[in-house]
Amino acid sequence: MKGILKLAFKLLVNDKGKYAALLVGITFAVFLMVQMTSIFSGILAKASSTVINLGAKVWVLDPAVNNVANSIPMPDYVLNAVRSIDGVEYAVPMYSGGALVKLKSGVFQSVTILGLDDNSLVGRPELIEGKIEDIYAENAFIVVDDAEISKLEHPRTGTEFELNDHRGVIVGIAKVASSGLFGIPTLYTTYSKAIQYIPSTRFTIAFILIEPKSSDAIPHIQNQVKRLGYEALTEEQFMQKISNYYKYKTGLGTNIFIMTIVSFLVGLSISGQTFYTFILENLEKFGALKAIGIKGKELVYMILFQAVLAAVIGYGLGVGFCTLIITIAKLKVPEYSANITFSTLSFAFVMVLIIAGISSYIGIRKVLKIEPFDIFRS
Amino acid sequence: MAPAISANKLTKWFGEGDLRAFAVREVSFEAYFGEILFIVGPSGSGKTTLLSMISGILRPNSGTVAIDGVDIWKLASDQIAEFRLNKVGFVFQDYHLFPRLTTAENVAIPLILKKQNWDESIKKAAYYLEIVGLKNKAELPPVKLSGGEQQRVALARALVSQPDLMIFDEPTASLDGDTGRRIMDFVKNNILTDKRCILIVTHDSRIFEYADRMMKMEDGKIVGIEKGRND
Ligand SMILES: Nc1ncnc2c1ncn2[C@@H]1O[C@H](COP(=O)(O)OP(=O)(O)OP(=O)(O)O)[C@@H](O)[C@H]1O
Ligand SMILES: [Mg+2]
Numbered sequence: 097m098k099g100i101l102k103l104a105f106k107l108l109v110n111d112k113g114k115y116a117a118l119l120v121g122i123t124f125a126v127f128l129m130v131q132m133t134s135i136f137s138g139i140l141a142k143a144s145s146t147v148i149n150l151g152a153k154v155w156v157l158d159p160a161v162n163n164v165a166n167s168i169p170m171p172d173y174v175l176n177a178v179r180s181i182d183g184v185e186y187a188v189p190m191y192s193g194g195a196l197v198k199l200k201s202g203v204f205q206s207v208t209i210l211g212l213d214d215n216s217l218v219g220r221p222e223l224i225e226g227k228i229e230d231i232y233a234e235n236a237f238i239v240v241d242d243a244e245i246s247k248l249e250h251p252r253t254g255t256e257f258e259l260n261d262h263r264g265v266i267v268g269i270a271k272v273a274s275s276g277l278f279g280i281p282t283l284y285t286t287y288s289k290a291i292q293y294i295p296s297t298r299f300t301i302a303f304i305l306i307e308p309k310s311s312d313a314i315p316h317i318q319n320q321v322k323r324l325g326y327e328a329l330t331e332e333q334f335m336q337k338i339s340n341y342y343k344y345k346t347g348l349g350t351n352i353f354i355m356t357i358v359s360f361l362v363g364l365s366i367s368g369q370t371f372y373t374f375i376l377e378n379l380e381k382f383g384a385l386k387a388i389g390i391k392g393k394e395l396v397y398m399i400l401f402q403a404v405l406a407a408v409i410g411y412g413l414g415v416g417f418c419t420l421i422i423t424i425a426k427l428k429v430p431e432y433s434a435n436i437t438f439s440t441l442s443f444a445f446v447m448v449l450i451i452a453g454i455s456s457y458i459g460i461r462k463v464l465k466i467e468p469f470d471i472f473r474s
Numbered sequence: 475m476a477p478a479i480s481a482n483k484l485t486k487w488f489g490e491g492d493l494r495a496f497a498v499r500e501v502s503f504e505a506y507f508g509e510i511l512f513i514v515g516p517s518g519s520g521k522t523t524l525l526s527m528i529s530g531i532l533r534p535n536s537g538t539v540a541i542d543g544v545d546i547w548k549l550a551s552d553q554i555a556e557f558r559l560n561k562v563g564f565v566f567q568d569y570h571l572f573p574r575l576t577t578a579e580n581v582a583i584p585l586i587l588k589k590q591n592w593d594e595s596i597k598k599a600a601y602y603l604e605i606v607g608l609k610n611k612a613e614l615p616p617v618k619l620s621g622g623e624q625q626r627v628a629l630a631r632a633l634v635s636q637p638d639l640m641i642f643d644e645p646t647a648s649l650d651g652d653t654g655r656r657i658m659d660f661v662k663n664n665i666l667t668d669k670r671c672i673l674i675v676t677h678d679s680r681i682f683e684y685a686d687r688m689m690k691m692e693d694g695k696i697v698g699i700e701k702g703r704n705d
Contacts, residue, residue, distance in 0.1 A: 099586040099595065103579075110574035294703040384570035387531055388631075389559025391552050432482050472643060473522050474568060 097397070100390075103400035105405065107182040107378065112312045114377075116408045117370040119413060122451060125415025127361015127421075127446050133440040136352045138433030142277035143342055146192065146210070149272040150219035152305035154314060155334050156187070158328045162341035165208070166276060167192050169299035175326055178304055179266065181320045183313025185306075188213035191290040192302040194280075198258040199249050204213070208282045211290030218305050221284060224251050226268025231286055238268040242275035243430035252275050262293050272316075277433070299353040360447050368455040371403060375459035382463045383471035395458050403456035414448075415441065476543035477692065478639060479505040479528055479669035484537035486523050497523040499694040500537065507638070508668035510661070510684060513675045515568050518583035520564040521675045522643055524691070528673070529562045531570045532552045541636060559587055563632030567644040571616040577627045578603060578612040584635040602630040609619035629657070633665060640665065651680050658684045 109115050124284050141148075146164035156170035156178055178187045191211025198203050212219055212231070220228055221240065230236055244368070248257070255266045262416075264283075274283060290298060291300045306328065308314050314330060321328035343349030375382075382395060418436065425432045498520040505511045513521045526532035527550055528539050530546050532674045539546050558564075563584075571580045580600035584672075586592065592659055600612050606626040625645065632640055642661075646654030658681045666672055674685070682688065690698045 099589060099592045102592055103575075103583070103586055105570065106579065107574055220622055359702065378572075380570060381572050384564075385583070385587070386565060387558065387564055387566075388584055389555045389585065390564075391555045391559075394587070408669075467532075469526050472526055472564075472566060473572065 099169035104401045108402040113376045122412040127263045128359030129372025129417040129444045132356045134436045135435040138435040140339045144315035145276045148274045154306035164337045167302035170301045187306045188218045189301040190303045211287040214286045221270035230267035235265045236267040238284040238381045238415045244281040245331035357470025371455040383466040387468035403452040411448045476505045480540040484536045509686040511670045512685035516550045519691040520694040530558045555624040563637035563640045565642045566629045569628040581630045606630045640672045646678045
């Protein structure tokens, strides 16, 4: 078998022009598919960044809320009701809203303000500068050191700014796991300060964060919250909801999906076409192999091997190329969002195997059909 | 000892119903180890069809072929492939060499299909290339060789698995007279053994002298077998 596969390898690889065209087709398709899906996955991860960063196990929200940035405030009684649900260890309110800050240079910059519960500071970020207790100080804000921080003119502890005619001062710098989608900096403060600084509607609780007594209690909590007319989602469910929103409600998902399918089809047609020409050109030779005495299944292995070989190498090249481009892009543009994840890689791999499968299927059918007698007679 | 080939009432037709046309009609003959048997006859008389049925390439509509006593068309299709691989050496009219492989690799193909070790197969192939006088062309692709040289590569490929039966269809049709005769000399002196039977289909009267026997076909039937001129 090894010898037969080596033969298959040489037949393919020695045909340099076609082999190159085959690799280009597959590499191109993989590159585009991985690029598309990675960008999308990056966007989805960024869209869920607040959920990831706050790390609460269960979130209570208005059912109409599709992402963290656009919350619908809830009345205070919901918080009390949630606190009295069986299985709730504790529940805290959280503020999330947008605001404009006026920087020292006079420039206005929009920011996201996250207000943490004054008593517990649930969801507090990890600080790389300053102490978390300083958040209680007058005018205190903690800035997140993400890709957007430079938009606040490189703040340090002690940097001052204006927020709706209030003075604000940076008391700490935090690092977070994931930065946001909207390209604006994030400031943490306390819940009470947030509603004091930012003009608010009648209700001020954007989200309620719940720590359940155990994960077994979650279904019960969800039921009870539902009775209140609100929705309790686990961290994963909330991220899923946000993802689904971007996937299905914004046109973004559809576009990426179409582009991915187009990449797949382009790759399929280049490689399928090339592989088919390769088979056609060697058809007589395969017929001669048949006459000499190769068995049908050995021929099938040869062609499958050639297709899979090209697919795997093209896949490697495509992924490598894509990684390179994304790495370079991230170096140049900090907020560039593209995540090559296990699922984007697996997805592209499956698609590439489908390309190999379709290409070799056509070739195999052709080769199995030729009669060595016709070769002999020619 | 069984005859090398024993064909009994071999019949092949193409097309069905009104379109049915007989290519070979109830042909029976025997051929023996140690002989070169020529099959001659006008174009369309069924020579290639007969050759294909004998060598396990084309299934007859009726009749039997026994090679060295084995009724080949009773075998399963994988076994027939194996029979061809082990017992038959083909030299096709247009050689059918792989242009992307070296001549040595081309020659080694039957051994590789027999699952022999790659390097050893190449070594054996080089040995047979030496026999056909192409020792120093082993690393070249076949396209760099002349027609006569390519013919000899095809010959080496047919020889490498040491077949009992060698089948040539028009081996000299595309060669000049001298080259054709040189190939035939080689076949007669180096390839023919008393354990081997060689079947040659040809139109080329320049090489008739190499036949031990000549079988004439017309319209799908054998119309005569005569001794060759060289005895
Ligand atoms: N696949 C096929 N379909 C239909 N008819 C065929 C087929 N193969 C052969 N024939 C017919 O069978 C007859 C014998 O053909 P064959 O090739 O055996 O002749 P041949 O003696 O080898 O001729 P040539 O000297 O031209 O090679 C011809 O009439 C041919 O048209
Ligand atoms: Mg013929």
